[in-house]
Amino acid sequence: MNRHTGQQATLFDAEPLRLDGGALLSPVTVGYETYGNLNADRTNAILICHALTGDQFVASNHPITGKPGWWTRLVGPGKLIDTEKYFVVCSNVLGSCLGTTGPGSTNPATGKAYGLDFPVITIRDMVRVQAALLDHLGVGTLMAVIGGSMGGMQVLEWLTTYPERLHSAVALATAARHTAQNIAFHEVGRQAIMADPNWHDGRYYDHAAKPDKGLSVARMTAHITYLSEDALTRKFGRNLQARDAVSFGFDADFQVESYLRHQGSTFVDRFDANSYLYVTRALDYLDIAGRHEGRLADAFRRAAHVRCCVISFTSDWLYPTVENKRIVHAMNAAGVPVSFAEIDAPHGHDSFLLDVPEMDHMLTGFMTAAARARGLEA
Amino acid sequence: MNRHTGQQATLFDAEPLRLDGGALLSPVTVGYETYGNLNADRTNAILICHALTGDQFVASNHPITGKPGWWTRLVGPGKLIDTEKYFVVCSNVLGSCLGTTGPGSTNPATGKAYGLDFPVITIRDMVRVQAALLDHLGVGTLMAVIGGSMGGMQVLEWLTTYPERLHSAVALATAARHTAQNIAFHEVGRQAIMADPNWHDGRYYDHAAKPDKGLSVARMTAHITYLSEDALTRKFGRNLQARDAVSFGFDADFQVESYLRHQGSTFVDRFDANSYLYVTRALDYLDIAGRHEGRLADAFRRAAHVRCCVISFTSDWLYPTVENKRIVHAMNAAGVPVSFAEIDAPHGHDSFLLDVPEMDHMLTGFMTAAARARGLEA
Numbered sequence: 001m002n003r004h005t006g007q008q009a010t011l012f013d014a015e016p017l018r019l020d021g022g023a024l025l026s027p028v029t030v031g032y033e034t035y036g037n038l039n040a041d042r043t044n045a046i047l048i049c050h051a052l053t054g055d056q057f058v059a060s061n062h063p064i065t066g067k068p069g070w071w072t073r074l075v076g077p078g079k080l081i082d083t084e085k086y087f088v089v090c091s092n093v094l095g096s097c098l099g100t101t102g103p104g105s106t107n108p109a110t111g112k113a114y115g116l117d118f119p120v121i122t123i124r125d126m127v128r129v130q131a132a133l134l135d136h137l138g139v140g141t142l143m144a145v146i147g148g149s150m151g152g153m154q155v156l157e158w159l160t161t162y163p164e165r166l167h168s169a170v171a172l173a174t175a176a177r178h179t180a181q182n183i184a185f186h187e188v189g190r191q192a193i194m195a196d197p198n199w200h201d202g203r204y205y206d207h208a209a210k211p212d213k214g215l216s217v218a219r220m221t222a223h224i225t226y227l228s229e230d231a232l233t234r235k236f237g238r239n240l241q242a243r244d245a246v247s248f249g250f251d252a253d254f255q256v257e258s259y260l261r262h263q264g265s266t267f268v269d270r271f272d273a274n275s276y277l278y279v280t281r282a283l284d285y286l287d288i289a290g291r292h293e294g295r296l297a298d299a300f301r302r303a304a305h306v307r308c309c310v311i312s313f314t315s316d317w318l319y320p321t322v323e324n325k326r327i328v329h330a331m332n333a334a335g336v337p338v339s340f341a342e343i344d345a346p347h348g349h350d351s352f353l354l355d356v357p358e359m360d361h362m363l364t365g366f367m368t369a370a371a372r373a374r375g376l377e378a
Numbered sequence: 379m380n381r382h383t384g385q386q387a388t389l390f391d392a393e394p395l396r397l398d399g400g401a402l403l404s405p406v407t408v409g410y411e412t413y414g415n416l417n418a419d420r421t422n423a424i425l426i427c428h429a430l431t432g433d434q435f436v437a438s439n440h441p442i443t444g445k446p447g448w449w450t451r452l453v454g455p456g457k458l459i460d461t462e463k464y465f466v467v468c469s470n471v472l473g474s475c476l477g478t479t480g481p482g483s484t485n486p487a488t489g490k491a492y493g494l495d496f497p498v499i500t501i502r503d504m505v506r507v508q509a510a511l512l513d514h515l516g517v518g519t520l521m522a523v524i525g526g527s528m529g530g531m532q533v534l535e536w537l538t539t540y541p542e543r544l545h546s547a548v549a550l551a552t553a554a555r556h557t558a559q560n561i562a563f564h565e566v567g568r569q570a571i572m573a574d575p576n577w578h579d580g581r582y583y584d585h586a587a588k589p590d591k592g593l594s595v596a597r598m599t600a601h602i603t604y605l606s607e608d609a610l611t612r613k614f615g616r617n618l619q620a621r622d623a624v625s626f627g628f629d630a631d632f633q634v635e636s637y638l639r640h641q642g643s644t645f646v647d648r649f650d651a652n653s654y655l656y657v658t659r660a661l662d663y664l665d666i667a668g669r670h671e672g673r674l675a676d677a678f679r680r681a682a683h684v685r686c687c688v689i690s691f692t693s694d695w696l697y698p699t700v701e702n703k704r705i706v707h708a709m710n711a712a713g714v715p716v717s718f719a720e721i722d723a724p725h726g727h728d729s730f731l732l733d734v735p736e737m738d739h740m741l742t743g744f745m746t747a748a749a750r751a752r753g754l755e756a
Contacts, residue, residue: 181610
């Protein structure tokens with residue numbers, strides 16, 4: 001899985017990484033991309049955190065699919081996150097499969113892939129690795145940490161764990177905990193992977209066949225939760241796929257079936273099934289308030305100096321406005337300055353990845369003010 | 379699959395059943411249950427239509443699980459649907475697996491199970507078989523046809539196909555078409571079944587192993603859609619299953635995971651994987667307005683003499699109020715007398731199966747008036 005993965009750093013080789021689950025991990029390789037240059041004052045670094053199946057290729061072509069980066073719309077020279085002004089870093093999360101250590105990496109103790117011997121990780125563990133990468137890159141304080149969905153959860157864990165290294169923080173379409181329904185959808189995906197006989201209890205790396213069918217079903221299920229019911233209706237409705245009438249069979253008669261099958265089958269080319277297990281587990285374990293006896297505000301008390309921005313989308317039913325508002329209320333209670341907007345967008349959870357002008361306006365205003373406060377020309 | 383299935387009738391042996399897909403089916407065996415007695419005037423018959431994975435054991439113990447019938451709360455002597463007053467019929471739908479002909483039945487042409495040689499069916503095909511069963515039982519006109527979810531869709535198809543045989547009709551938590559999101563969830567379930575190597579292209583009946591894992595994942599996915607997000611939160615939240623802390627592993631740490639796994643694993647004991655493919659396909663094909671150039675009202679024009687009742691539930695996101703209202707608006711446009719209520723219930727789609735007093739009040743009032751209009755003592 002290590003071809004074309006951009007830059008890599010090896011961290012935690014002298015001192016191992018101590019994980020929330022108690023295990024030690026050493027070394028930890030991190031795949032990452034940078035855009036722009038760190039200024040002399042080291043005040044212009046921005047960390048972008050990616051979502052569940054995202055990657056570090058935020059503004060560069062994906063090494064496997066060849067497709068443009070997932071946020072090229074916003075990140076680049078002269079763009080909203082201007083790489084002529086900022087030094088942008090994005091790294092593949094711990095447990096994933098695009099250059100960063102995960103269950104598909106070689107376990108130094110055995111010389112074989114970890115498989116299920118890889119320790120279960122948390123969102124905070126991902127953030128610890130990001131902090132070590134920034135040390136490695138000579139970045140002390142971040143002008144901003146930005147992320148949507150699971151990326152937003154990393155932003156929240158930055159605020160709880162390394163608030164002293166933050167100047168501002170932007171969390172989009174996210175939550176401070178996984179709900180029962182969130183866990184339920186992930187559990188279905190994990191069961192689909194584990195039900196695939198090619199999974200072999202996670203030891204499939206030496207086999208020719210991978211658990212592609214199970215991973216594909218997991219992706220299809222999750223994908224439904226990324227789009228609103230309304231978006232599916234507008235995009236596909238009951239339109240038929242390349243036929244005039246239903247076939248009275250089990251082919252993909254409907255466009256929505258064809259679309260989902262495509263989402264599933266292309267996903268397996270770029271993602272590792274065990275990584276899907278580990279990263280979804282990290283999401284399910286997220287419960288920031290749970291670490292503070294149920295008081296989410298206590299998690300943010302050390303972040304009162306960080307300018308925050310939280311954005312939710314009306315049609316997001318995966319991490320709906322109510323979950324984003326919980327974060328905002330806790331920040332307010334902790335004295336953290338926070339701008340919040342629920343933006344009217346019909347696309348569902350994926351809105352944060354799409355062209356939503358109102359989101360751009362809000363981000364532009366926030367970033368401009370944050371840059372000025374940081375002493376950077378706006 | 380034919381043990382303990384209650385009563386059975388063999389229909390369409392002289393004249394085959396012509397299906398919507400064009401295929402002919404002969405014979406068709408129907409598993410059914412009856413409660414109470416048909417009166418001398420033959421005016422007191424009620425047909426109850428079951429949901430996707432439901433069955434004819436509406437008020438009697440399930441032959442496989444031993445559990446009480448799925449609507450014993452409402453059906454029985456002295457109950458809301460009083461079997462001392464009404465002759466209640468409930469039959470297993472065409473394509474299912476509890477006594478009625480489906481893909482697991484023997485294909486007379488080969489002497490083996492149909493498997494995927496079974497023709498794809500529609501909700502209207504199910505209703506045609508029910509009409510033939512009523513002929514067999516000597517029931518001409520129904521005092522009422524009643525059903526929730528897929529049962530409600532059968533009620534709608536009764537109104538479009540045999541309105542002259544209806545006096546009243548009750549449809550709960552249903553829709554006149556499957557939306558893109560409805561189709562998407564079903565497609566994920568079908569793909570999970572078809573991905574199971576024990577499925578063998580539907581020819582697993584001679585094998586010791588059935589596609590239980592795939593069917594279990596399909597059931598787990600669907601089950602999430604039957605409950606509201608709020609119901610999952612209230613029922614399970616992030617509660618742990620028989621442990622004090624998360625395990626940092628892939629066991630069912632959370633109660634919601636344990637619950638879903640249980641739903642999946644018990645389902646496979648009572649349901650056939652191919653039947654799941656066929657019945658979900660019938661649901662996805664439902665688009666009553668589509669048969670009438672998009673004008674749903676036209677489907678109900680012959681039913682202006684039938685008293686109708688439509689009930690939706692606030693927390694139902696599978697067949698939400700907006701879909702039920704489409705039915706009501708069409709009925710109104712067609713001059714069909716219809717009572718409608720959106721009932722405030724937190725349980726999600728499954729509300730129609732649960733103890734919701736406001737639903738009982740509405741049904742009691744409707745049934746009493748319908749019985750009086752039918753000349754039965756209320």
